Amino acid sequence: MAEADPQEDLKRRALEYHARAPAGKLSVIPSKPCISQEDLSLAYTPGVAAPVREIAADPDKAYDYTAKGNLVAVVSNGTAVLGLGNVGPLAGKPVMEGKALLFKRFADIDAFDIEVQARDAEHFIDVVAAIAPGFGGINLEDIAAPVCFQVEEALQTRLEIPVFHDDQHGTAVIVAAALRNALELQGKELGRVKVAIVGAGAAGLAIARMLRTLGVTEVFLSDLHGVLHSGRADLSAWHQPFAVAPQDWDLAAMLRGADVVIGVSVRGAIPEAALSTLASKPVIFALANPDPEVDPAVARRLCPDAIIATGRSDLPNQVNNVLGFPFLFRGALDCRARRINPPMLLAAVDALARLAREPVPDMVRAAYGLTATQGLAFGPEYIIPKPLDPRLRQWVSGAVTVAARESGVARR
Structure with a gap:
């Protein structure tokens, strides 16, 4: 009997995973009850008029009365998707959904994936700027260079919320x-x-x-x-x-x-x-x-x-972006930062480097199927924390928030 092809087996399992009902990796779950007439009158008309008037009078109230402060848009034009190249925005949607899943899993941030069929860089910039008011941050994803640089710089200039190109x-x-x-x-x-x-x-x-x-x-x-x-x-x-x-x-x-x-x-x-x-x-x-x-x-x-x-999870020293972007955004959102700036990035670098030198809790070893005597001590095969280390949020997000306040981009 011929041996099973590991790549074909992975492909089969991945397609089954994504096709399992409901298809994809995301759904929208209400955060407030809506099971009674009173709930309905508060969630929608006539009660919803109250926060509308408050926000119209003071836009910052959107952080108090809507999900804006914990909501990130994961935006792509699909021109540089993973190692697959220019597959287009629709084919890139599974990756953007996956990014949104990671935001929620690692930093409890809600994220919507938004795939843009853009004519050119200027069109893409205009589309993202137009939808930005509803979000607390914009995560640019899988946009080919050099357009990605142009897009990020323009949006950082135009918007008063963090705009972050994770691939960079x-x-x-x-x-x-x-x-x-x-x-x-x-x-x-x-x-x-x-x-x-x-x-x-x-x-x-x-x-x-x-x-x-x-x-x-x-x-x-x-x-x-x-x-x-x-x-x-x-x-x-x-x-x-x-x-x-x-x-x-x-x-x-x-x-x-x-x-x-x-x-x-x-x-x-x-x-x-x-x-x-x-x-x-x-x-x-x-x-x-x-x-x-x-x-x-x-x-x-x-x-x-x-x-x-x-970059592989099955080898020591996995350099994985999931160690960064969820916690950078968590720290930025927690203080309502206007942007993610160089001091915040450097604070994240320092926090990650220092955390790798700390003793690793048993729960992290268990997550990777290791015993107390197996690896995960600072050394040549452990130079960066593991993605499933629960201390990342406290260490990295906390350092980012402090840097945002000290550099003057925090609103609170």
């Missing part, structure tokens, strides 16, 4: 926290390492920007067309500040002597032959999902002194 900043926060811990374990300092980022899309540029903020001076990037340098005429305004490599560099030269390699690209983007040219005790983050840029087992064999992280 969520990824950057988690990578920075994990890297800070990994470098300490390797006996290296952020300000004295060479970082090579393979992939110069939304995530790659945001990671580079975050690392510069943290004091990394040697950050180099590459994309499908080669290493970013000043001689390239095909770079956008967002790429140009990072085009600092020598013009004669190829990917092998960029990787040679690197202390840190971060892959935010596709399977095979980090050549195995380059691993032997890395600095001693390197840090290798191969984050493409489900197939990393280089096989972690091969990386371990060729670089036995490396600290390795991936």
